[in-house]
Amino acid sequence: MLRSSLLTLTRIGSNRLMSTAAKLTTVEVNDKTGIATLTMCRPPVNGLNLELLKDLSQSIDEIESNKSRGLILTSSNPTIFSAGLDILEMYKPDKERIRAFWTSLQDVWLALYGSSVPTAAAINGHSPAGGCLLATSCEYRVMLPKFTIGLNETQLGIVAPKWFMSSFLSVLPRRIAERALNQGRMFTTEEALQVGLIDEVANTKEEAIEKCSAFIGSFAKVNPLARALTKQQFRAADLQQLENERVQDLEKFLFFVNQPAVQKGLGLYLESLKKKAKN
Numbered sequence: 001m002l003r004s005s006l007l008t009l010t011r012i013g014s015n016r017l018m019s020t021a022a023k024l025t026t027v028e029v030n031d032k033t034g035i036a037t038l039t040m041c042r043p044p045v046n047g048l049n050l051e052l053l054k055d056l057s058q059s060i061d062e063i064e065s066n067k068s069r070g071l072i073l074t075s076s077n078p079t080i081f082s083a084g085l086d087i088l089e090m091y092k093p094d095k096e097r098i099r100a101f102w103t104s105l106q107d108v109w110l111a112l113y114g115s116s117v118p119t120a121a122a123i124n125g126h127s128p129a130g131g132c133l134l135a136t137s138c139e140y141r142v143m144l145p146k147f148t149i150g151l152n153e154t155q156l157g158i159v160a161p162k163w164f165m166s167s168f169l170s171v172l173p174r175r176i177a178e179r180a181l182n183q184g185r186m187f188t189t190e191e192a193l194q195v196g197l198i199d200e201v202a203n204t205k206e207e208a209i210e211k212c213s214a215f216i217g218s219f220a221k222v223n224p225l226a227r228a229l230t231k232q233q234f235r236a237a238d239l240q241q242l243e244n245e246r247v248q249d250l251e252k253f254l255f256f257v258n259q260p261a262v263q264k265g266l267g268l269y270l271e272s273l274k275k276k277a278k279n
């Protein structure tokens with residue numbers, strides 16, 4: 001398979017480390033537990049650009065087909081899980097690339113939200129927008145203190161598509177989800193725990209990974225096929241909706257993102273991020 005030729009396989013202690021040639025993600029399988037840790041490593045902020053999204057897709061497929069016992073998603077950056085979509089992909093976009101970009105994001109969501117293996121996110125840093133989408137696509141979330149998580153799209157003058165909402169709604173009660181989305185609210189770790197957006201707090205990344213592993217381990221005595229089919233039944237309607245509307249969803253995104261007012265807003269937001277970075 002093409003994917004195999006892109007992979008290098010290294011052994012660290014009892015763990016197998018698979019990394020893509022471009023190294024935007026690594027996959028480390030713990031030989032004792034059989035759990036795969038998928039780490040995003042795209043400096044400076046794990047912005048989800050086309051290449052990172054393609055890598056994530058490939059890594060998730062790899063984990064599915066290697067029959068790992070579970071998947072833990074985390075980041076190599078010590079303060080940022082993911083800054084969400086790379087705004088540079090949406091600002092003054094290239095026509096073909098932006099199509100591939102959004103299609104890849106759809107692929108990642110379908111693969112992660114619909115994954116047959118148990119999934120957990122070790123959220124070891126800030127997790128706005130697309131970062132929160134990835135975390136809420138997993139079944140369990142453990143977050144480090146003093147970071148923020150949420151769908152802040154309305155703060156940027158953009159709208160979270162229905163399937164972003166599906167992930168959010170699979171975690172939060174409808175009333176809290178609706179208000180948070182309308183406000184574009186970012187939750188601190190403590191607030192996220194209180195509303196149920198995350199399941200546990202850990203003091204270090206290692207502890208977060210241990211807690212995620214314990215969650216995945218809680219299925220050890222459950223028949224894997226029965227568990228996977230049950231999970232998929234819970235998520236089938238959300239997944240089917242995007243499958244059915246993929247093309248329309250892409251066209252809606254392209255129409256929306258190319259509106260002059262949206263482009264202006266994204267430009268101003270990028271400038272504000274850059275100014276903040278300089279100060």
Ligand SMILES: CCCCCCCCCC/C=C/CC(=O)SCCNC(=O)CCNC(=O)[C@H](O)C(C)(C)COP(=O)(O)OP(=O)(O)OC[C@H]1O[C@@H](n2cnc3c(N)ncnc32)[C@H](O)[C@@H]1OP(=O)(O)O
Pocket residue numbers: 044045047079080082083084085086087088126128129130131152153156158159160161252253256257270273274275276277278
């Ligand atoms: C019915 C209607 C249907 C509508 C359909 C249309 C749907 C459109 C939906 C589109 C969905 C979008 C979801 C998204 O994910 S949008 C992205 C949202 N992300 C953010 O708002 C995060 C912004 N970033 C931050 O808040 C902070 O950077 C941080 C993540 C908290 C980290 O802070 P820190 O202080 O450590 O780092 P800096 O801020 O200094 O950043 C370092 C450099 O990285 C650049 N940066 C940061 N975030 C992004 C990003 N998301 N994209 C691109 N670049 C980013 C930042 O500018 C700095 O760059 P520099 O070093 O070159 O100055």
